[in-house]
Amino acid sequence: MAAPGRKVLIVYAHQEPKSLNGSLKNIAVEELSKQSCSVTVSDLYSMEFEPRATRNDIVGCLHNSEQFNYGAESWEAYRKGCLTTDIVEEQKKVQEADLVIFQFPLYWFSMPAIMKGWMDRVLTQGFAHNFPDCFDAGLLKNKLALLSFTTGGNEEMYSKGGISGDIHYVLWPMQHGILHFCGFKVLAPQICFSPEYETEEKRKEMLTTWAQRLKTIWEEKPINCTPEWYFSRTSPRGEPGPVPGRLLPAARLAETGGGGTAGLASAGLGSPGAGAGTRGS
Ligand SMILES: Cc1cc2nc3c(=O)[nH]c(=O)nc-3n(C[C@H](O)[C@H](O)[C@H](O)COP(=O)(O)OP(=O)(O)OC[C@H]3O[C@@H](n4cnc5c(N)ncnc54)[C@H](O)[C@@H]3O)c2cc1C
Numbered sequence: 001m002a003a004p005g006r007k008v009l010i011v012y013a014h015q016e017p018k019s020l021n022g023s024l025k026n027i028a029v030e031e032l033s034k035q036s037c038s039v040t041v042s043d044l045y046s047m048e049f050e051p052r053a054t055r056n057d058i059v060g061c062l063h064n065s066e067q068f069n070y071g072a073e074s075w076e077a078y079r080k081g082c083l084t085t086d087i088v089e090e091q092k093k094v095q096e097a098d099l100v101i102f103q104f105p106l107y108w109f110s111m112p113a114i115m116k117g118w119m120d121r122v123l124t125q126g127f128a129h130n131f132p133d134c135f136d137a138g139l140l141k142n143k144l145a146l147l148s149f150t151t152g153g154n155e156e157m158y159s160k161g162g163i164s165g166d167i168h169y170v171l172w173p174m175q176h177g178i179l180h181f182c183g184f185k186v187l188a189p190q191i192c193f194s195p196e197y198e199t200e201e202k203r204k205e206m207l208t209t210w211a212q213r214l215k216t217i218w219e220e221k222p223i224n225c226t227p228e229w230y231f232s233r234t235s236p237r238g239e240p241g242p243v244p245g246r247l248l249p250a251a252r253l254a255e256t257g258g259g260g261t262a263g264l265a266s267a268g269l270g271s272p273g274a275g276a277g278t279r280g281s
């Protein structure tokens with residue numbers, strides 16, 4: 001479904017334009033622009049985005065210069081319009097967006113530091129949350145967010161019995177702890193497992209799957225972002241779960257033993273696709 005006029009912000013963290021992350025970002029820009037959405041990209045590495053939350057983020061006098069408290073000072077600065085310009089610019093982009101897509105490679109079961117720094121600095125108290133205005137009442141509650149990321153480990157490693165544990169455990173701090181906390185309605189994540197260990201053809205398939213999904217992205221229902229979604233996979237059928245870039249047949253996984261730590265995946269750990277299987281409906 002075309003959605004002319006909808007605004008999308010892509011927060012993108014990869015150093016290399018020729019990476020799969022770079023291609024995933026480009027595909028999203030292309031597909032969403034085709035739908036006449038307006039697309040803005042924050043390319044964090046090329047912007048040399050400052051990831052550190054420091055007193056430089058507050059322009060002018062501090063509320064308490066004797067003992068620095070980043071949370072208190074940035075909240076106060078937001079209210080007074082004294083935050084540094086790079087933060088203000090990112091906040092404007094978020095404010096205007098209907099959907100924010102985060103595109104990144106998984107680093108240490110999380111996002112790269114430059115993107116974590118974006119979260120630390122841009123999602124200021126008063127702008128994104130202000131207790132009790134958090135979770136469903138979070139200040140960004142009329143917006144959608146989606147994590148689109150690549151991994152080194154393969155899908156079987158990120159299954160419930162797998163060496164890395166269920167991918168839902170990795171999603172919990174990012175989707176619930178950050179995005180839902182700020183009020184975002186979270187769409188099912190888009191995960192490209194182990195692109196470096198896949199064939200060219202399979203990588204192309206990952207890109208096509210993403211482009212296909214984006215065609216109907218505005219029709220998607222957000223996930224039910226509660227502890228149960230992450231830790232007790234008893235969601236009713238039809239509940240959206242993570243969307244693998246493509247589905248791996250069990251036999252192929254065992255055969256390739258793919259992933260960064262060769263051999264682990266072939267050790268008969270878990271059933272591929274069990275937790276992070278197909279998306280419902
Ligand atoms: C510090 C650090 C921590 C990490 N921690 C983790 C972790 O905790 N868990 C984990 O699972 N992994 C981890 N990794 C691995 C990391 O997640 C993967 O290396 C990364 O996700 C791979 O994505 P990429 O875009 O960088 O791949 P790339 O290597 O850039 O891309 C893979 C291949 O796709 C090709 N490609 C690009 N565009 C196209 C196209 N259009 N068509 C076809 N092919 C294309 C590229 O040329 C390349 O050959 C970590 C890595 C680092 C550096």
Ligand SMILES: [Zn+2]
Nearest residue numbers: 176180225226
């Ligand atoms: Zn949640």
